[in-house]
Amino acid sequence: MDKVADIGRDIGAYIRQQRSHAKISLRQLSKLAGVSNPYLSQIERGVRKPSAEILQQIAKGLRISAEALYVQAGILDLPVGGPVTDAIRADTALSERQKQVLLDVYESFRRENQVASTSEPEPEPESKPEE
Known part of the structure; x- marks a missing residue:
């Protein structure tokens, strides 16, 4: 159970970091992603763990790949590379x-x-x- 809570905090911190890099407010991202402001705030604080669909909406709002969020959330494994x-x-x-x-x-x-x-x-x- 603690691992699930850690993943929620990790993805929330990651989303907050990406939002900060993009210089987008929580309210702006909420509108861009079509996710309520309170729910997005809970995700960023690690209180809620978003579904893959919500992550996809957030990725679209941040203009990053949904895959990056899926990897961070533990939904996908880190792609192999070189x-x-x-x-x-x-x-x-x-x-x-x-x-x-x-x-x-x-x-x-x-x-x-x-x-x-x-x-x-x-x-x-x-x-x-x-x-």
């Missing part, structure tokens, strides 16, 4: 939104390169004899 993704996630100078954008760009480049390396080389165009 040195680059670990470094991005560990960088405290970046907001969650900035981290997610960097990770999305990085992964899109990796997928693009993987597709390019596994596809067969295109045949060279035939050249017409010069007249």
